[in-house]
Amino acid sequence: MVKKILKFGGTSVGGIKRIQHVANIIKKEYNSGNQIIAVVSAMSGKTNELIDFSKKISDDFDKREMDVLLSTGEQISCALLAGALIKLGINARSWLNWQIPILTNGQHTNARIVNMNTSKINSFLNNGVAIIPGFQGISENGDITTLGRGGSDASAVAFAKLFEADACEIYTDVDGVYSTDPNKIPVAKKIEKISFDEMLELSSLGAKVMQSSAVQTAMMYDIPLEVRSTFTDRNGTKIFEHQNIDYSKSVTGVAYSKDDAKITLIGVEDRPGVAANIFEPLNKSQINVDMVIQNISSDSKTTDITFTIKRIDLSKTTEILKNNQKIKYKDISCNDKVSKVSIVGAGMVSTPGVTFRMFKALAEESINIIAISTSEIKLSVIIDEENTLKAVKKLHTIFDLD
Numbered sequence: 001m002v003k004k005i006l007k008f009g010g011t012s013v014g015g016i017k018r019i020q021h022v023a024n025i026i027k028k029e030y031n032s033g034n035q036i037i038a039v040v041s042a043m044s045g046k047t048n049e050l051i052d053f054s055k056k057i058s059d060d061f062d063k064r065e066m067d068v069l070l071s072t073g074e075q076i077s078c079a080l081l082a083g084a085l086i087k088l089g090i091n092a093r094s095w096l097n098w099q100i101p102i103l104t105n106g107q108h109t110n111a112r113i114v115n116m117n118t119s120k121i122n123s124f125l126n127n128g129v130a131i132i133p134g135f136q137g138i139s140e141n142g143d144i145t146t147l148g149r150g151g152s153d154a155s156a157v158a159f160a161k162l163f164e165a166d167a168c169e170i171y172t173d174v175d176g177v178y179s180t181d182p183n184k185i186p187v188a189k190k191i192e193k194i195s196f197d198e199m200l201e202l203s204s205l206g207a208k209v210m211q212s213s214a215v216q217t218a219m220m221y222d223i224p225l226e227v228r229s230t231f232t233d234r235n236g237t238k239i240f241e242h243q244n245i246d247y248s249k250s251v252t253g254v255a256y257s258k259d260d261a262k263i264t265l266i267g268v269e270d271r272p273g274v275a276a277n278i279f280e281p282l283n284k285s286q287i288n289v290d291m292v293i294q295n296i297s298s299d300s301k302t303t304d305i306t307f308t309i310k311r312i313d314l315s316k317t318t319e320i321l322k323n324n325q326k327i328k329y330k331d332i333s334c335n336d337k338v339s340k341v342s343i344v345g346a347g348m349v350s351t352p353g354v355t356f357r358m359f360k361a362l363a364e365e366s367i368n369i370i371a372i373s374t375s376e377i378k379l380s381v382i383i384d385e386e387n388t389l390k391a392v393k394k395l396h397t398i399f400d401l402d
C-alpha cells in the first residue's frame with residue numbers, strides 16, 4: 001500500500017466547486033488503494049484578508065495573536081474538504097494542529113515543524129482519508145504558531161518525512177515548475193524534472209510555486225516532490241536529487257522578486273572595521289543583508305557602501321543606521337523601487353560566458369545594473385523595478401528558454 005501526502009494550495013481550494021473537485025481527486029486516489037493524508041491551505045485570498053483585518057487594529061499586531069488569527073484560514077478549508085469527502089461517501093476526518101499535535105520550534109509567524117504525533121492519524125489511514133491544516137503547529141507550551149507565507153508547502157514536506165510517506169505531491173494552479181512564471185511570461189516552458197539545488201535557488205529568488213524552506217527540507221531528507229495541477233491531468237514536474245542533470249542548457253530558469261530595497265551610505269570613513277560597525281547592529285536585529293558593494297572615492301579617505309535588504313526591513317534598518325554612534329557618513333539614500341532578477345542553472349558551472357551574455361543582454365535593453373551577486377549555479381542583479389518584466393523576457397529569450 002502506498003502512503004501519499006497530497007497538498008492543495010489556496011487556489012485549489014478557493015471556492016466550494018473547487019473543494020468538491022479536490023474531494024474527487026482524493027476519492028480517486030483513495031479508491032485506487034492508497035493511504036491518503038491531504039494537507040490544505042486557506043482558501044485563496046483568506047490569509048491576506050486576515051492580515052488586512054489585523055492591520056486595521058495595529059501595524060504592529062501582536063505576533064502570538066497574529067498566529068491565532070492566521071491559522072483559522074486553514075481550519076475552514078479542512079472542514080469543508082472533509083465534509084465534501086463525506087458527502088462523496090468517503091470516510092474522512094479533519095484534525096486541527098493542536099489535536100494531533102504538530103509541534104513547532106515556537107517562533108511566532110515564522111516557525112518550523114520539529115515533530116508530531118503520527119500514531120492517531122496512522123491508525124485512521126486504513127479506514128479513511130486524513131485532512132490536516134498546512135502552515136501551522138503549536139509550540140512546546142501550547143501556543144499556536146504559523147510557518148511563514150506559503151508555509152503549507154513546508155507542512156507537506158515535514159509530514160512526508162514524519163509519516164514516512166512514499167510520495168509527496170504538491171497540487172497547485174499551474175501544471176508544474178516552469179522556466180519562469182508562466183502567468184507573467186506566457187512563452188515559459190514546463191520543466192519535466194529539476195534538481196533540489198536548482199529548485200531551491202529558483203524558489204529563494206522569487207519563484208513562489210514552491211516555498212524555499214520546503215525545498216530545503218526536502219533536499220535535506222531526500223524527499224522527492226512532484227508539483228502538479230489540480231485542474232488538469234497532465235504530468236507535473238519532479239523535483240529530486242538527480243545525478244543525470246541535463247547540462248546542455250546553461251540556464252534552467254529565470255526568477256524575480258520585488259521585495260528588496262537598496263541603501264547607500266555616502267561618504268563613509270574608509271578605515272578598517274567600518275563595515276563591521278555598520279553591519280553588526282543589523283545582524284543583531286536579525287536584518288538579513290543580501291548584496292554589498294563598496295566604491296572607493298577619489299580622495300580614498302571616504303567610501304560609498306551600498307547594500308540590499310528585504311523591503312519590509314527598510315524603515316527599521318534606516319533607524320538603526322541613524323542611531324549608530326560608531327559610524328560617520330555624509331548622507332544616506334534609500335530606494336525601495338528595485339527588483340532582483342536571477343538566472344539559475346546547474347549547467348552554468350561548465351558554461352563559460354554566461355555572466356557576459358547576461359550583462360550584454362541587459363545593456364541591449366538599456367537596463368542599468370545596480371548590484372550583482374553570484375553563486376555556482378545562479379547570477380542575480382538588482383535593477384529598477386519598472387524594468388523587471390523586460391529583463392526577465394530578454395534573459396528568457398537569450399538563454400533559449402522560450
Ligand code: ADP
Pocket residue numbers: 008009010011012041150171172173174176177178179180181182183184206207208209210253
Ligand atoms: P498555491 O496557492 O497552490 O501554493 P502559489 O500561488 O503559492 O500556489 O504558487 C503558484 C504560482 O507560482 C503560480 O500561479 C505562478 O504564477 C507562480 N510562479 C512563479 N514562478 C513560477 C515558476 N517558475 N513556475 C511555475 N509557477 C511559478
Ligand code: ASP
Pocket residue numbers: 009010041042047048073134135148149150151152153
Ligand atoms: N495560507 C498561507 C498563505 O497564504 C499558507 C499557504 O497557503 O501555503 O501564506
Ligand code: MG
Pocket residue numbers: 009150153208209210211
Ligand atoms: Mg504556495
